[in-house]
Amino acid sequence: MSGKQLGFDGEGFKVPDLDQPPEILFKTLKSPLWSEHKAKLIERYLYYFVQITHHGTYIDGFAGPQTSEAPDAWAAKLVIESRPRWLRKFFLCDLGTKQVEALERLVTEQPPRDKARKEPKREFKIRRGDFNEEVAILLNSGWVPDTQAAFCLLD
Numbered sequence: 368m369s370g371k372q373l374g375f376d377g378e379g380f381k382v383p384d385l386d387q388p389p390e391i392l393f394k395t396l397k398s399p400l401w402s403e404h405k406a407k408l409i410e411r412y413l414y415y416f417v418q419i420t421h422h423g424t425y426i427d428g429f430a431g432p433q434t435s436e437a438p439d440a441w442a443a444k445l446v447i448e449s450r451p452r453w454l455r456k457f458f459l460c461d462l463g464t465k466q467v468e469a470l471e472r473l474v475t476e477q478p479p480r481d482k483a484r485k486e487p488k489r490e491f492k493i494r495r496g497d498f499n500e501e502v503a504i505l506l507n508s509g510w511v512p513d514t515q516a517a518f519c520l521l522d
């Protein structure tokens with residue numbers, strides 16, 4: 368017989384009954400926690416970025432959602448929906464058809480700009496393709512002027 372009784376030990380911790388199957392204590396995560404933290408970190412970075420620039424272009428080379436079940440881990444969504452809405456241009460690229468459809472839905476669902484808050488008109492370019500090729504086309508097109516601050520995410 369062990370020295371400990373089933374129930375609680377002297378420090379208040381529950382002593383498991385090893386003859387019983389373990390209790391399920393955790394829910395399965397819909398996405399890895401680090402994906403959610405990473406997306407929030409990018410959103411926060413861009414929040415401070417626009418506090419300084421008051422404008423900017425967001426380029427996301429692999430922009431589709433990793434999973435449809437974890438919108439909070441989707442960097443492009445968090446950045447597009449972040450306030451204040453001062454980023455003006457968005458270039459969103461992905462190889463996958465479904466991912467591009469999700470990007471199109473995300474952009475369509477955005478509310479119109481709030482003129483009372485002096486929100487600028489926004490431009491979105493969504494491309495289905497290989498970013499290795501799309502980036503050269505984008506940069507040669509002049510759509511991202513040298514005078515504008517730009518942030519590019521490759522994730």
Ligand SMILES: C[S@@+](CC[C@H](N)C(=O)[O-])C[C@H]1O[C@@H](n2cnc3c(N)ncnc32)[C@H](O)[C@@H]1O
Nearest residue numbers: 429431432433441442461462463466497498522
């Ligand atoms: C890890 S997921 C992207 C996660 C996303 N950044 C997020 O925040 O949820 C990688 C994405 O890159 C896309 N992809 C892979 N190779 C690519 C390429 N060469 N060019 C563009 N997209 C690519 C995939 O279709 C997939 O949607």
